[in-house]
């Protein structure tokens with residue numbers, strides 16, 4: 455398990471910049487956690503603190519019960535091996551083959567050559583590059599280089615895999631393949647994954663839980679299902695947008711959120727029939743998120759014959775839909 459408590463990173467340049475401001479979270483083993491934020495939100499700084507490339511100003515990072523910031527040099531080196539990082543541009547050594555890049559961390563860890571070769575072969579297979587071990591980075595596509603980067607990050611069998619905008623230099627189809635590979639590795643090995651990204655699609659496609667980061671802080675966080683089920687969640691609006699509906703459309707505007715069987719249940723047609731109200735759909739998204747079919751809709755209803763707004767809201771809530779005034 456990885457837990458972060460009250461993490462802060464302040465740069466003095468000499469102007470004081472609080473890049474990470476009181477960030478806390480705790481992840482279960484095997485969770486895929488996405489941190490979504492715009493440029494400058496502090497994502498990279500947070501990630502560099504998590505992989506101990508930078509020392510936080512204050513706070514704690516605990517992996518499997520060990521407070522990493524309290525460790526001495528030798529223990530810290532060992533602890534770093536429990537945290538693998540995949541970088542945006544792969545950061546492979548151009549003079550080394552794919553296999554040699556993957557072996558690098560194992561060499562430093564003092565793993566004997568035979569065991570190293572076995573592990574590298576296993577990892578090349580895991581990332582779907584079993585026949586490209588002898589290729590140099592310049593002979594590999596961006597997606598293949600990222601596969602090597604993932605294999606290298608996994609070489610020392612880390613508890614946590616950190617992905618630093620690992621797909622943002624890739625085209626959409628390759629991005630999907632790499633994300634699916636990360637999800638597959640997570641399912642097969644149980645490694646906990648932390649992804650930082652500015653792309654909603656990355657979070658939507660594979661994350662179990664997510665946070666929205668702004669100006670160094672987590673302004674929202676939670677499981678994907680809880681977030682998208684909260685009609686007021688800003689993160690949900692980024693992940694499953696309901697659009698920017700025309701406020702001049704008459705009737706009361708509501709935002710609805712629903713999941714699983716409710717996403718395929720004809721609740722709105724039952725509502726119009728049972729209460730005799732007219733419903734207009736103003737915008738929304740239906741998607742598969744974290745293994746669940748979920749939806750967010752913005753609707754306008756025009757009540758008549760004594761049916762009140764509360765009647766409509768109560769009806770929808772009784773049917774298992776989360777409702778809020780839009």
Ligand SMILES: Nc1ncnc2c1ncn2[C@@H]1O[C@H](COP(=O)(O)OP(=O)(O)OP(=O)(O)O)[C@@H](O)[C@H]1O
Nearest residue numbers: 465467471473491492493494495496497498499500
């Ligand atoms: N080494 C540094 N020295 C001083 N300020 C820094 C340093 N690194 C980052 N910052 C500042 O910290 C803030 C957060 O930057 P950071 O790179 O972590 O954001 P980000 O969300 O990763 O953005 P991007 O995706 O553009 O890299 C910014 O204001 C940035 O200027």
